[in-house]
Amino acid sequence: MTTQVISPLSKALNDIASGFGGHKIWTMLGWQDIKQRYRRSALGPWWLTISTGVMVAGMGPLYGRLFGQPTAGYVAFVAASLIAWQLINAIINDSCQVFIAAEGHIKQTRLPLSIYVYRVIWRNMIIFIHNLAILLIVYILMPFEVSVSTLLAVAGLLLLLINSVWIGLMLGMLCARFRDIPQIIASLLQIAFFLTPIFWKPEMLGRHQWIAQINPLFHLVEIIRNPLLGKSASLLSWGVVSGVAVIGSIATLSLFSRFRARIAYWL
Amino acid sequence: MAHISAKNLIVDFPIYGAASRSLKNTVLHSATGGSLAKDSADKVVVRALNGLSFEIGEGDRIGLLGHNGSGKSTLLRVLAGGYEPISGTLDMEGSVASMLSISLGMEGEANGYENIVMMCTLMGLGPKEIDKLMPEITEFTELGEFLSMPLRTYSSGMHMRVPFAVATAVKADIVLMDEWLSVGDEAFSKKAQARLQEMLDSAKILVLASHDRKLLESNCNRLFHLEHGHLVEIENL
Known part of the structure; x- marks a missing residue:
């Protein structure tokens, strides 16, 4: 193993690739996180599903009324929206702690750093899959449209996961170095929950739909929510999310190749 | 080399x-x-x-x-x-075996077997290799049925046997160690020393602080x- 001859960029790429190859480790760590959180509780990760379910059951009919929407369609909309949002929200929030939480491992072992990013993504995918049960229940109670477009949910998720890798590395790095950032991100996400069309629709803005359209989080929600409800998302949404993935990955790669070796020292 | x-x-x-x-x-x-x-x-x-x-x-x-x-x-x-x-x-x-903090990645709520699997996985071992090592590791710990209990129920002496058994289960070319490891009561300690010595002897390089x-x-x-x-x-x- 030669340390200096290899360029920082190829070391960064190697970290990202070999981290992914260490799937036995990150799947184990991800499961372990979930098990640890719910070890002695009877319902385990279903608790999160239940709390999301209660939110859907409570907010769905009420906000449907407030916004003058037909209840059945609106409940399904809120269910799909919340499930998509919770996945995005949790990945962004947890990204802040990827390296901070893995301090012990990072300082003592030579495991690729990206492993801890994949672990966080995996953990949240497990929760997401649990949450899909809510949509199933809604479907049974008030059937919504299921079509070929539903399969696009897989593409939407894949795009989100690609974005999650750079978000995890980027926020993980920034938060390890500047410990105020996790707090900033947490409060921004709280505001974003209301500013992003999650339980309201951009059409409700009338002439001012641009407020929703300029928000990348809206497009991220769209490419998962719409397929879940049997519709495709707009080309704009797919385009924005893909564009963000490319730009974010390039920015992260340049930062990660520069500071990868420094992360252990920041912890 | x-x-x-x-x-x-x-x-x-x-x-x-x-x-x-x-x-x-x-x-x-x-x-x-x-x-x-x-x-x-x-x-x-x-x-x-x-x-x-x-x-x-x-x-x-x-x-x-x-x-x-x-x-x-x-x-x-x-x-x-x-x-x-x-x-x-x-x-x-x-290959490098780091014995710097052997209890890294241990989980108090998980049982002995689960912890062994977790630590082996972190060392880069696959399920098949772990299955092969498992009988030897569990036997060495002498913990018997305790291995199916959560680790938090172990006494501190019993607790250390698990990571020690795992860390010394796989031979490596280079062994790194911070202070000499010793675990367990008198009888177990002797057995542990012999096992550690054997691992160190088979290593090509030892760095010990x-x-x-x-x-x-x-x-x-x-x-x-x-x-x-x-x-x-x-x-x-």
């Missing part, structure tokens, strides 16, 4: 925020005027390793000797791959004396 060669290794630990948080510094700056404050970045650096160069070849048993803060543990962590030196080159060849000169003399052929991050002397025994 297993070997470690280091040229001019330098490791600096940045201590962020220390300067600005120190009242003394703030007061001093105000007393000396603005000139100093301008170049006082909010960053204090501790140089833990300062230009270390050495060659370690197959068959070498290295003892690291030095006071607290002399850089022994830092050097071991650099060799384990946790910290990358900020400058200098480090070439290593051979300790304050106990006698221990190092009986286990090592070369002693590296570290002082304030410098390698001041290499003593061949």
Whole structure:
């Protein structure tokens, strides 16, 4: 193993690739996180599903009324929206702690750093899959449209996961170095929950739909929510999310190749 | 051929925020005027390793000797791959077993078997290899049915048997150890020492840090004396 001859960029790429190859480790760590959180509780990760379910059951009919929407369609909309949002929200929030939480491992072992990013993504995918049960229940109670477009949910998720890798590395790095950032991100996400069309629709803005359209989080929600409800998302949404993935990955790669070796020292 | 060669290794630990948080510094700056404050970045650096160069070849048993803060543990962590030196080159060849903190990744709520699987996975072993090692590891711990109980129910002596059994289950070319490991009560300790010795004997390179000169003399052929991050002397025994 030669340390200096290899360029920082190829070391960064190697970290990202070999981290992914260490799937036995990150799947184990991800499961372990979930098990640890719910070890002695009877319902385990279903608790999160239940709390999301209660939110859907409570907010769905009420906000449907407030916004003058037909209840059945609106409940399904809120269910799909919340499930998509919770996945995005949790990945962004947890990204802040990827390296901070893995301090012990990072300082003592030579495991690729990206492993801890994949672990966080995996953990949240497990929760997401649990949450899909809510949509199933809604479907049974008030059937919504299921079509070929539903399969696009897989593409939407894949795009989100690609974005999650750079978000995890980027926020993980920034938060390890500047410990105020996790707090900033947490409060921004709280505001974003209301500013992003999650339980309201951009059409409700009338002439001012641009407020929703300029928000990348809206497009991220769209490419998962719409397929879940049997519709495709707009080309704009797919385009924005893909564009963000490319730009974010390039920015992260340049930062990660520069500071990868420094992360252990920041912890 | 297993070997470690280091040229001019330098490791600096940045201590962020220390300067600005120190009242003394703030007061001093105000007393000396603005000139100093301008170049006082909010960053204090501790140089833990300062230009270390050495060659370690197959068959070498290295003892690291030095006071607290002399850089022994830092050097071991650099060799384990946790910290990358900020400058200098480090070439290593051979599989590395790091015994620096063997209980890393243990989970109190999980049972003994689960913990063994977790630690083996972290060492990079696959399910098949773990299945193969499992009987030998569990037998060595002598924990019997306790292994299906959560780890938090173990006494501290029993607790340490698990990571010890795992860490010593796989042979490696290069073994890194910070202080000699000893676990368990008298009878178990003897058994453990024999197992550890066997692992160390089969390693091609051992790097062991300790304050106990006698221990190092009986286990090592070369002693590296570290002082304030410098390698001041290499003593061949």
